[in-house]
Amino acid sequence: MVKAAVLGASGGIGQPLSLLLAISPLVDQLSLYDVVNTPGVGADLSHINSKATVTAYLPEDGKGLEKALTGCDIVVIPAGIPRKPGMTRDDLFKINAGIVRDLVTGVAKFCPKAFVLVISNPVNSTVPIAAEVLKSHNVFDATRLFGVTSLDVVRASTFVSEVVGGSPTDYKVPVVGGHSGETIVPLLSQITPSVEIPSDKLDALVNRIQFGGDEVVKAKDGTGSATLSMAYAGFKFAESLLRALGGETGIVEPTYVYLPGVKGGEEVQKAVGGLEFFAVPVELGPTGAVQATNPLPQANEYEQGLLEAAKKGLSVNIVKGVEFISKL
Ligand SMILES: NC(=O)C1=CN([C@@H]2O[C@H](COP(=O)(O)OP(=O)(O)OC[C@H]3O[C@@H](n4cnc5c(N)ncnc54)[C@H](O)[C@@H]3O)[C@@H](O)[C@H]2O)C=CC1
Numbered sequence: 001m002v003k004a005a006v007l008g009a010s011g012g013i014g015q016p017l018s019l020l021l022a023i024s025p026l027v028d029q030l031s032l033y034d035v036v037n038t039p040g041v042g043a044d045l046s047h048i049n050s051k052a053t054v055t056a057y058l059p060e061d062g063k064g065l066e067k068a069l070t071g072c073d074i075v076v077i078p079a080g081i082p083r084k085p086g087m088t089r090d091d092l093f094k095i096n097a098g099i100v101r102d103l104v105t106g107v108a109k110f111c112p113k114a115f116v117l118v119i120s121n122p123v124n125s126t127v128p129i130a131a132e133v134l135k136s137h138n139v140f141d142a143t144r145l146f147g148v149t150s151l152d153v154v155r156a157s158t159f160v161s162e163v164v165g166g167s168p169t170d171y172k173v174p175v176v177g178g179h180s181g182e183t184i185v186p187l188l189s190q191i192t193p194s195v196e197i198p199s200d201k202l203d204a205l206v207n208r209i210q211f212g213g214d215e216v217v218k219a220k221d222g223t224g225s226a227t228l229s230m231a232y233a234g235f236k237f238a239e240s241l242l243r244a245l246g247g248e249t250g251i252v253e254p255t256y257v258y259l260p261g262v263k264g265g266e267e268v269q270k271a272v273g274g275l276e277f278f279a280v281p282v283e284l285g286p287t288g289a290v291q292a293t294n295p296l297p298q299a300n301e302y303e304q305g306l307l308e309a310a311k312k313g314l315s316v317n318i319v320k321g322v323e324f325i326s327k328l
C-alpha cells in the first residue's frame with residue numbers, strides 16, 4: 001500500500017503532478033495539501049477511475065497537514081511562489097524558505113520515514129533547509145531526501161537532440177551540480193550514446209540547458225515558470241523511486257543529495273571541493289532510498305571550468321539554507 005502526498009497540490013505544478021500520481025498504478029492513496037483550493041482539485045481527481053483514492057486537505061484547525069502526511073511513504077513538495085521575469089531563483093528564498101521549513105517540519109512529525117522530494121525553489125537552498133529541519137528533529141536520513149533536478153536532464157536531452165538530430169529519448173545527458181543558472185553543469189562529453197557537439201554550438205547549448213527555466217519564465221510573461229514540464233519531470237523521478245521501492249533494481253536518477261550521508265558521497269564531495277550538497281546520478285536501492293551515488297562523471301577541461309563556477313554559486317546557496325535554520 002503506497003501513500004503519496006503532494007504539498008502545494010493546487011498550484012501550477014501541483015495539479016498536473018497530482019494528476020500523474022493519481023493515474024499511476026504505483027500509487028494506492030494520494031493525499032493533496034495546499035493552503036487553497038484542494039477540495040476542488042481533490043473532488044476533480046477523485047472521479048478518475050484509477051486505483052488511487054484521493055483525499056484533500058487545507059490547513060484548517062491546524063490538523064490538515066497532519067492528516068495529509070500521516071502514513072505517507074513519499075512526499076513531493078512543489079509549494080511556494082514561482083519566478084517572474086527579471087527574478088533569480090534565489091529571489092524566491094525569502095518566501096519559500098519558510099514554506100519549506102514548515103512543511104518539512106510536518107514531515108518530521110507525521111511521516112519521518114517518508115521519501116521527501118523537494119521541488120520548491122531555490123532547490124540549492126531549500127534542500128539544505130529540509131535537511132536541517134529533519135536533523136533538528138533527529139529523523140534525518142540523507143538517503144531519503146532528494147532535491148528534484150530531473151527537469152534539467154529532461155531539458156538537456158531535448159536541447160541536445162535539437163542540435164545533433166535524433167529523438168530526445170535517444171540521449172542520456174549527465175547534468176550535475178545544482179538547480180540554477182551556472183550551478184547547472186551539463187557534462188556533454190559524457191552523453192550516451194556519445195555524440196559530437198559542433199564546437200561553434202557548444203556554448204549556446206550549455207547556456208540553454210543552464211538557463212532553460214528563463215525561457216519559460218519569459219514566455220509565460222509574468223504568470224509563472226515551468227509547470228507542465230516540471231510535473232512530467234517530477235513524476236518521472238517519483239515513479240523511479242516507487243519502482244525501486246517495488247523491488248526493481250539498477251535504477252539510476254540524477255538528484256541533489258546530502259553527500260556525507262550517502263554511500264559514495266564522500267568521493268564526490270572530495271571531487272567538488274567539499275560541498276555537502278550536489279546533484280549527481282544516484283542508484284536507488286530496493287527500499288527506494290539512495291543506495292549509492294555514482295562517481296562524478298568525468299569532465300573535460302571545458303566542463304571543469306563549468307564545475308568551478310558551479311561550486312562557487314552552490315557554496316553560497318548551501319550556507320544560506322543551512323543558516324536559515326541554524327540561526328533561528
Ligand atoms: N525544481 C525544479 O526544477 C522546479 C521548481 N519550480 C518551483 O516550484 C515552485 C512551485 O511552482 P508553481 O507550481 O509554478 O507555483 P504556483 O504558485 O502555481 O503553486 C504553488 C502552490 O503552493 C501553494 N502554497 C503556498 N504556500 C503553501 C504552504 N505553506 N503550504 C502548502 N501549499 C502552499 C500555493 O497555494 C500554490 O497553490 C516554485 O518555487 C518554483 O520555482 C518550478 C519549476 C521547476
Ligand SMILES: O=C([O-])CC(=O)C(=O)O
Nearest residue numbers: 083121151213214225226
Ligand atoms: O525557472 C524557474 O524559476 C523554474 C525552474 O526551476 C525551472 O524551470 O527550471
